[in-house]
Amino acid sequence: MSYIARRTDGGADAPLFLTFHGTGGSEDQFHGLAEQLLPGAHIVSPRGDVSEMGAPRYFRRTGEGVYDMADLAQRTAAMTAFIEGEKARTGASRVIGLGYSNGANILASVAFERPDLVDDMVLMHPLIPWQPPAQPGLAGRRVLITAGEQDPICPAPMTKALATYLTGQAARVQTHWHPGGHEIRQDEVTAIQGFLATENA
Secondary structure (H helix, E strand, O other): OOOOEEEEOOOOOOOEEEEEOOOOOOOOOOHHHHHHHOOOOEEEEEOOOEEEOOEEEOOOEEEOOEEOHHHHHHHHHHHHHHHHHHHHHHOOOOEEEEEEOHHHHHHHHHHHHOOOOOOEEEEEOOOOOOOOOOOHHHOOOEEEEEEEOOOOOOOHHHHHHHHHHHHHOOOEEEEEEEOOOOOOOHHHHHHHHHHHHOOOO
16 A cells, blocks of 8 residues: 655755645645755655545544544554655655644554554644553654644544643643644744754753
């Protein structure tokens, strides 16, 4: 299984920056932003290969916040293989993932299974409606979670539960909240810039 993806190749020692769109988005949603955030990086943006009434997604769901867990497991394995392939292709020693909403969820799901693949993660408005198992491999991984305090799709208590879980696995977690809902605001982008600029902090 492969993905339609947009790619921008970087230099020999450049990091690999993966972006994952939200429901209804495309490989173009965050590709340009990634180029601005990390000029010179290898940028790879796969398009979700599941269609929900024409809206691309990375895995199936049966309702708002209700995931098809069997499909999620299959799609997580496929995305893991894709990331492994891109890491081998670019030879990157540092891998960064940025995902929004459904894209954040597939990125998190990959990290729960294979925490060695992505060093730094930006999870924008994630929704993880299940309790992930303990994952010692998350120790030391850097994670930025951005969220809206009034997000009707990703309720604040569930976002906080994810942050608590990741902290419990000894990941290095930062959170950034804005007072709005599911929309992405400029202060989130500013927080992401700061997070990426301090990789060794």
